């Protein structure tokens with residue numbers, strides 16, 4: 001079985017270039033970014049431009065004292081040689097400093113900057129570039145991506161403000177996605193988020209897409225498909241309130257961290273329960289997607305027949321997506337390996353009959 005071509009995520013981290021004459025500062029930036037991005041660091045801008053012409057970075061971090069051998073403004077030259085590459089200027093907070101870089105950058109950071117600020121700034125620019133590319137896609141793909149990311153970001157704002165989510169808003173945001181799925185026309189959508197740097201959004205969009213496709217394959221129609229897409233998009237929203245360090249920790253979580261991570265389910269349920277317009281199916285998907293048929297899941301150890309059909313489907317899609325997602329700390333597992341692992345090592349935990357149908361669906365989706 002070979003599913004790799006269409007459904008497998010490309011294995012790579014986003015490339016970030018750093019240009020700074022100060023070796024110690026380059027070292028510090030490298031330490032800060034190393035688990036999140038692939039790094040290329042340069043003491044000299046002329047050399048950086050020569051090298052980066054072959055492998056353009058997604059973002060360039062430029063010290064404000066950087067100069068060019070032939071003179072001229074470094075930003076203008078970077079824009080000429082690496083069009084579309086966002087530039088972050090790293091400036092010193094010194095009085096009367098003489099600055100070599102004068103053009104307009106996409107963002108500025110004053111040294112010394114916090115690691116979290118650096119990562120947040122890079123991430124926002126990477127996403128801006130990826131989202132700008134969506135404008136070039138056909139309307140059904142463009143709308144699926146733009147409207148779901150808007151809806152996802154909006155939910156994050158609503159949670160911050162303690163305001164309920166209106167189901168009509170999520171539902172209409174997911175409508176283009178459901179249309180694309182109904183036409184088995186979703187591969188461009190999954191490709192469109194490969195380089196997006198908001199992992200929670202990428203995972204949720206992949207679950208929404210595969211879950212509604214699963215529903216469509218099982219013969220569900222209309223509102224039911226919409227519930228699956230919306231349930232997929234919001235199933236992990238409780239993670240929006242989990243600390244970044246736990247959410248993105250490379251390696252194993254300790255018991256305390258695991259407890260916090262598992263609490264994303266009750267956080268999702270607490271918030272979604274405050275949204276009166278939400279269909280029950282959406283809430284069920286969020287509440288039960290980590291439960292297992294043999295009762296070993298969380299948060300309630302729900303067992304066998306108590307496990308809702310939608311949640312059984314969501315659990316399969318969620319596990320498959322998590323295994324095949326690209327994370328900063330792990331390579332994506334090839335889809336065929338993920339399905340073998342689910343078949344061989346999760347016996348008794350997931351619904352075998354549904355898993356068989358899910359496998360068949362993926363095979364059909366990638367067949368020529």
Ligand SMILES: [Fe+2]
Nearest residue numbers: 235236289290
């Ligand atoms: Fe989850």
Ligand SMILES: [Fe+2]
Nearest residue numbers: 203235236318
């Ligand atoms: Fe999930």
